[in-house]
Amino acid sequence: MVRSRTLSSQLADGIILLVLVIIALTSLYPLWYTIALSFSDQAAANAGQVTIWPSGFNLTSYRIILDDEKFFRAFGVSIKRVLIGGALNFLLTVIMAYPLSRSAKQFPGRNIYMWLLVFCMLFSGGLIPLYITITTLGMQNTIWSLVLPGAVPIFNVILIMNFFRSLPKELDEAAVVDGAGPWYSLLRIYIPLSVPAMATVTLFSIVGHWNSFFDGLIYMSKPQNYPLQTYIQQLVVNITPDLMKEMTTEQLIELMKASNKTLNAAKLMVAMIPILLIYPFLQRYFVHGIVLGSVKE
Amino acid sequence: MKLKWIVGCLVVLMLLTTACGSSGTEPNPDTNQTEGTKDTEKSPDSGKEDPFGKYDEPITLTLGKSISTKNTNLPNGDTVDNNEYYRYIEKKLNVKVTHAWQTETQEAYQQKLSVSIASQDLPDAFIVNEKQLKQLVEADLIADLTDVYNKYSSPLIKSYYESYGDRVLKRATFDGKLMAFPGTEIGGQHNMTWIRQDWLDKLGLQPPKTLDELLAIAKAFTEKDPDGNGKNDTYGFTGLPTLAGWNTVNGFDPIFGALHAYKGQWLKDQAGSTVYSSTLPEMKTALAKLHELYAAGIIDKEFPVRKDSTELIAANKVGIVFGPWWIPYWPLPDSVKNDPKAEWKPYTAPLDSDGKFNTYDQNPTGSFLVVKKEYAHPEAVAKVLNMEYEGIRKLDPAAKDIYKDLNVSWVIWPFAIQIGFEDDAYRVHLELKAAWDAKDPSKLNDELKMWYENVKKNAENPKKDLAVWSDSMSRMDGSAEIDPSKLTVIRNVFFGQTKTMELKWAILEKMENETFLKIILGEEPVDKFDSFVQEWKKLGGDQITKEVEEASKK
Numbered sequence: 001m002v003r004s005r006t007l008s009s010q011l012a013d014g015i016i017l018l019v020l021v022i023i024a025l026t027s028l029y030p031l032w033y034t035i036a037l038s039f040s041d042q043a044a045a046n047a048g049q050v051t052i053w054p055s056g057f058n059l060t061s062y063r064i065i066l067d068d069e070k071f072f073r074a075f076g077v078s079i080k081r082v083l084i085g086g087a088l089n090f091l092l093t094v095i096m097a098y099p100l101s102r103s104a105k106q107f108p109g110r111n112i113y114m115w116l117l118v119f120c121m122l123f124s125g126g127l128i129p130l131y132i133t134i135t136t137l138g139m140q141n142t143i144w145s146l147v148l149p150g151a152v153p154i155f156n157v158i159l160i161m162n163f164f165r166s167l168p169k170e171l172d173e174a175a176v177v178d179g180a181g182p183w184y185s186l187l188r189i190y191i192p193l194s195v196p197a198m199a200t201v202t203l204f205s206i207v208g209h210w211n212s213f214f215d216g217l218i219y220m221s222k223p224q225n226y227p228l229q230t231y232i233q234q235l236v237v238n239i240t241p242d243l244m245k246e247m248t249t250e251q252l253i254e255l256m257k258a259s260n261k262t263l264n265a266a267k268l269m270v271a272m273i274p275i276l277l278i279y280p281f282l283q284r285y286f287v288h289g290i291v292l293g294s295v296k297e
Numbered sequence: 298m299k300l301k302w303i304v305g306c307l308v309v310l311m312l313l314t315t316a317c318g319s320s321g322t323e324p325n326p327d328t329n330q331t332e333g334t335k336d337t338e339k340s341p342d343s344g345k346e347d348p349f350g351k352y353d354e355p356i357t358l359t360l361g362k363s364i365s366t367k368n369t370n371l372p373n374g375d376t377v378d379n380n381e382y383y384r385y386i387e388k389k390l391n392v393k394v395t396h397a398w399q400t401e402t403q404e405a406y407q408q409k410l411s412v413s414i415a416s417q418d419l420p421d422a423f424i425v426n427e428k429q430l431k432q433l434v435e436a437d438l439i440a441d442l443t444d445v446y447n448k449y450s451s452p453l454i455k456s457y458y459e460s461y462g463d464r465v466l467k468r469a470t471f472d473g474k475l476m477a478f479p480g481t482e483i484g485g486q487h488n489m490t491w492i493r494q495d496w497l498d499k500l501g502l503q504p505p506k507t508l509d510e511l512l513a514i515a516k517a518f519t520e521k522d523p524d525g526n527g528k529n530d531t532y533g534f535t536g537l538p539t540l541a542g543w544n545t546v547n548g549f550d551p552i553f554g555a556l557h558a559y560k561g562q563w564l565k566d567q568a569g570s571t572v573y574s575s576t577l578p579e580m581k582t583a584l585a586k587l588h589e590l591y592a593a594g595i596i597d598k599e600f601p602v603r604k605d606s607t608e609l610i611a612a613n614k615v616g617i618v619f620g621p622w623w624i625p626y627w628p629l630p631d632s633v634k635n636d637p638k639a640e641w642k643p644y645t646a647p648l649d650s651d652g653k654f655n656t657y658d659q660n661p662t663g664s665f666l667v668v669k670k671e672y673a674h675p676e677a678v679a680k681v682l683n684m685e686y687e688g689i690r691k692l693d694p695a696a697k698d699i700y701k702d703l704n705v706s707w708v709i710w711p712f713a714i715q716i717g718f719e720d721d722a723y724r725v726h727l728e729l730k731a732a733w734d735a736k737d738p739s740k741l742n743d744e745l746k747m748w749y750e751n752v753k754k755n756a757e758n759p760k761k762d763l764a765v766w767s768d769s770m771s772r773m774d775g776s777a778e779i780d781p782s783k784l785t786v787i788r789n790v791f792f793g794q795t796k797t798m799e800l801k802w803a804i805l806e807k808m809e810n811e812t813f814l815k816i817i818l819g820e821e822p823v824d825k826f827d828s829f830v831q832e833w834k835k836l837g838g839d840q841i842t843k844e845v846e847e848a849s850k851k
Contacts, residue, residue: 043634
């Protein structure tokens with residue numbers, strides 16, 4: 001490729017580079033700020049003295065976390081949730097997407113199922129009916145209230161379905177000629193060929209399960225059953241004038257004693273670690289998977 | 298085709314709504330509740346109309362509660378829902394208190410409660426705010442407690458409520474029926490003026506009496522480099538975007554008060570008619586003054602956009618803080634930690650031209666303990682509350698020694714609702730002060746004894762331990778300034794919301810805050826205030842004033 005390196009094009013490149021670097025830095029800064037905060041001294045943090053480097057470097061916050069039994073119990077609940085929820089999501093996505101990827105001739109009821117899925121994706125019963133359903137079914141305070149309500153991630157099903165459809169039909173036909181049944185061709189042909197898409201949706205559901213906090217709050221009646229994000233969400237409170245107006249003095253004093261910027265920052269960091277560990281392994285499939293799944297033949 | 302699709306959707310939606318409607322009215326599958334109902338049939342209440350009478354058969358009481366499980370100081374594996382207090386109540390009353398659910402914070406409690414109310418899956422007793430109380434009364438979900446209060450509440454609880462006249466109970470009364478046990482806000486939470494004594498000394502200044510003296514000090518703090526770092530980086534004080542209000546550190550209330558201006562209060566004018574204080578001419582004068590100060594750089598330039606208004610205090614960039622007596626608990630410790638030389642002192646200042654410190658009264662109640670309508674033993678709630686307060690106030694000899702010397706907070710008792718005399722904070726201070734002056738802590742209760750020890754420790758080793766410093770400063774120095782005789786309290790005629798307020802108050806309040814802020818920042822001339830008042834009246838203010846007048850006459 002021949003390129004003329006005129007001054008103006010170099011200048012343009014420089015400007016583009018500069019803009020990109022600035023964007024990258026602004027995206028990274030909040031994360032870096034949290035790290036710096038987590039290593040800072042409490043009083044310095046409250047005084048807003050932390051900018052780029054930790055002010056009054058210390059490890060107190062992390063030491064407190066390591067002693068915090070509730071944090072690790074919540075961590076355990078979250079891990080359990082990701083494992084059970086992620087596995088359920090994966091299983092149900094695949095066995096739902098495969099039949100739906102067949103043509104209406106092969107699977108006569110296909111369009112009805114499809115419409116049901118789309119309907120459920122667009123409309124939900126709302127929070128209160130969902131809450132009543134879950135409590136009436138006796139799932140309150142169990143891990144099932146966290147993993148069953150969203151067990152079929154419809155968006156993922158459609159993604160995988162489209163991916164299955166994009167695979168050459170000839171492969172499937174050849175397998176059928178060789179005597180493969182639906183299970184065999186799903187397990188031996190479709191799944192091995194769709195690793196990128198599978199990795200993508202798995203990442204979606206893991207991150208989704210790891211990050212959600214609201215269901216933990218409403219379905220769990222005791223803080224010891226909270227998943228990690230619910231636990232953390234309750235600790236990271238901003239003291240706003242509106243909040244102050246609604247509280248009694250005693251509550252306020254309690255809250256102020258508990259409010260701890262550096263400790264909260266450290267908790268956020270620790271909670272981020274599992275996702276940071278998983279991302280690099282799945283990321284190489286990530287972009288690939290989304291693009292492939294999105295285009296139909 | 299398209300029409301069919303829409304019709305189909307509507308049908309499904311209707312089915313869904315009716316389905317939830319019916320499930321809501323069906324009996325609740327909650328086991329605790331069914332147990333409770335069964336008990337009534339077979340256990341007649343032997344202790345008839347006795348506020349402390351014990352039930353023959355055990356009954357249960359489930360709560361929804363916001364309680365932090367951190368640093369509770371509970372010994373021997375006791376938890377917030379299984380501890381000596383709960384066991385004591387069970388032993389004395391035969392009422393087993395359990396938690397239907399609990400949350401760590403008030404914020405989470407509100408979310409959880411909203412879901413609970415909407416799905417009608419309520420605990421037997423729980424604490425709500427005024428808006429939720431009205432909703433619950435309208436939806437007919439909570440029990441009428443009139444008889445329960447009259448027959449079962451203890452003389453102590455009644456005396457607390459009666460000390461407020463009808464200002465508290467009236468708020469929980471609907472059509473003559475008492476629907477809740479209101480909490481009482483303890484008075485004396487107004488903003489006073491805290492000043493850095495070491496800065497005053499350094500610049501050779503005297504503590505202020507009048508507004509002009511205070512502003513001269515603020516000016517000196519801004520310009521004369523009181524922290525001695527050679528940089529012009531200090532301010533007199535900072536503020537809040539909402540300017541003023543109860544329980545707001547950095548609200549400008551003392552300055553307003555000295556000019557007879559009050560923000561956001563419903564008062565009676567000299568002619569006896571109801572007025573909204575933010576629209577009075579005194580407010581204009583006060584805003585002009587604040588604008589002057591802001592333009593001179595005495596007020597923190599960034600106060601309207603600051604997310605955390607206490608940042609400058611912790612960073613020791615301001616020498617004056619407007620805050621209640623308890624700010625040595627927060628945020629002042631951060632200031633002292635960052636600069637151990639910081640010496641904060643509270644003043645009941647600035648005074649007006651007649652030498653009075655003006656403030657306004659606070660909403661006397663904001664939280665309400667309610668009982669689910671279906672709960673079979675509403676009087677059990679009153680009894681537990683009676684027991685609880687005999688315990689909290691150390692009047693019950695048998696409960697006095699529970700968790701002795703362990704510094705367990707009273708909120709561990711079942712109902713974390715504060716009920717007491719309006720001047721409790723000051724009464725406690727007097728008791729502590731009397732013991733300190735006599736050097737005899739023997740008559741104090743545990744909590745006060747601990748404060749006494751801390752005052753002593755801080756007197757021996759000032760600021761060595763900041764938690765000790767906080768107790769000492771708040772309970773001795775800060776609360777000395779809430780002496781009612783030092784204050785002129787302007788009484789509100791009304792708290793709460795009227796009908797039109799529900800629709801329009803948010804807009805009016807926003808307009809008020811924005812206009813006032815713009816006037817202070819100088820983006821609008823001070824005379825903009827007059828057109829604000831006109832517009833405020835037109836946009837619903839007049840109507841609301843009328844409603845408030847009517848409501849206050851009731």
